[in-house]
Amino acid sequence: MESLAQLEALCERLYNSQDSAERAHAENTLKCFSVNSSYISQCQYILDNASTPYALMLASSSLLKQVTEQRLSLQIRLDIRNYLINYLATRGTDLEPFVTASLIQLFCRVTKYGWFEDDSFREVVKESMSFLNQTASRYAIGLKILNQLVSEMNQPSPGLPSAQHRRVACSYRDQSLLQVFQISLTSMAQLKNDVAISENMVSSKLQELALALSLKCLSFDFMGTTVDESSDDFSTIQIPSSWKQVLEDPSTVQIFFDYYEINKPNISKEALECLIRLASVRRSLFTNDTSRVKYLAHLMTGTKDIMQTGKGE
Numbered sequence: 001m002e003s004l005a006q007l008e009a010l011c012e013r014l015y016n017s018q019d020s021a022e023r024a025h026a027e028n029t030l031k032c033f034s035v036n037s038s039y040i041s042q043c044q045y046i047l048d049n050a051s052t053p054y055a056l057m058l059a060s061s062s063l064l065k066q067v068t069e070q071r072l073s074l075q076i077r078l079d080i081r082n083y084l085i086n087y088l089a090t091r092g093t094d095l096e097p098f099v100t101a102s103l104i105q106l107f108c109r110v111t112k113y114g115w116f117e118d119d120s121f122r123e124v125v126k127e128s129m130s131f132l133n134q135t136a137s138r139y140a141i142g143l144k145i146l147n148q149l150v151s152e153m154n155q156p157s158p159g160l161p162s163a164q165h166r167r168v169a170c171s172y173r174d175q176s177l178l179q180v181f182q183i184s185l186t187s188m189a190q191l192k193n194d195v196a197i198s199e200n201m202v203s204s205k206l207q208e209l210a211l212a213l214s215l216k217c218l219s220f221d222f223m224g225t226t227v228d229e230s231s232d233d234f235s236t237i238q239i240p241s242s243w244k245q246v247l248e249d250p251s252t253v254q255i256f257f258d259y260y261e262i263n264k265p266n267i268s269k270e271a272l273e274c275l276i277r278l279a280s281v282r283r284s285l286f287t288n289d290t291s292r293v294k295y296l297a298h299l300m301t302g303t304k305d306i307m308q309t310g311k312g313e
Contacts, residue, residue: 007050007055007058008050008052008055010030011026011030011052011054011055012054013025014026014030014054030058033058033059033062034065035065035066037066040063040066040076043062043063046059047059047060047087053095053096053098053099057102060103061102063080063106064102064109067080067109067110067113068109068157068159069159074114074117074118077110077113077114080110081107081111081114081121082120084103084106084107085107085127087103088100088103088131089138092137092141093137100141101148104148105152108145108151108152108153109152109157111124112152113157115171122175124149125149125176128142128145128149129142131145136202137202140205143213144209146180146184147212150216150217153168153172154219154220154221166224169221169224173222173240174240180217181218182246183213184210184214184217185252185255187210188255188259189251189255191203191206191210192207192258192259204267207259207267208266211271211274214256215273215274215277218237218274218278219277222237222239222240235280236281236282237277239281239285241285244286247281247285247295248286248291248295253295253298253299253302254298254302256271256275256278257302257305260272260275260306260311261306261311263311275299275302279299
């Protein structure tokens with residue numbers, strides 16, 4: 001590749017050309033970035049210096065393929081991980097959404113694959129939280145990282161044996177998932193009460209991201225098995241005992257009723273899905289029958305109020 005400008009032109013053709021032969025030529029020319037580990041440093045150079053989103057997308061997608069398919073050394077993966085979190089912190093707000101999403105997917109993939117290999121990989125939740133105390137655009141990046149992380153941990157990954165996937169997923173569930181759920185609840189409460197921005201598009205998007213994070217946490221495969229839909233346990237969510245205090249707190253259920261009443265289709269729909277999952281938690285989670293009855297009464301009262309008032313419809 002003679003120059004960055006030529007590479008950017010090829011990337012433009014790769015992603016935008018209507019000519020299949022032209023796209024195939026660009027793909028073949030650029031393939032080296034995704035199959036040869038010696039090109040990793042060049043991918044980082046592209047991320048640092050390219051001016052077009054398509055070149056950035058090539059670099060990100062190539063690194064994702066390398067991390068997923070190549071046997072990269074631990075140090076290389078640590079370098080990629082550290083580079084990405086700093087890149088997202090310094091440049092994430094200036095990127096096209098599809099580039100940001102790709103970089104976040106890459107960051108979460110390298111985190112999952114290295115989960116047991118170095119403590120740094122398990123700092124991901126703490127590092128994501130550093131985005132949440134800043135501007136709205138950085139707040140969104142932090143929530144997007146946490147959303148993608150839960151998804152990445154919850155689904156099998158190409159190139160990762162199923163047994164290894166389950167070990168990582170269970171470790172993440174035990175070490176981090178409750179904290180992520182609590183972050184989602186705190187974010188939802190803060191965003192709901194922020195009257196100054198409650199009506200603008202930025203706040204609405206942040207609300208959606210925080211709510212989506214709650215739903216992903218509640219939809220996690222807690223048992224690590226594919227449940228038979230015909231079994232009696234299919235409708236029961238096996239929330240870990242460590243979640244007991246959070247779920248018995250009335251504010252947890254209430255925040256989802258509050259979001260349902262915001263009366264925006266996407267938000268109301270996902271809030272209702274969260275409430276359905278909360279209504280399906282295993283009965284043995286609760287401290288005693290009194291706690292469980294109080295919890296169910298809150299759900300029933302809130303549901304009755306929705307039916308009587310039509311809020312959120």
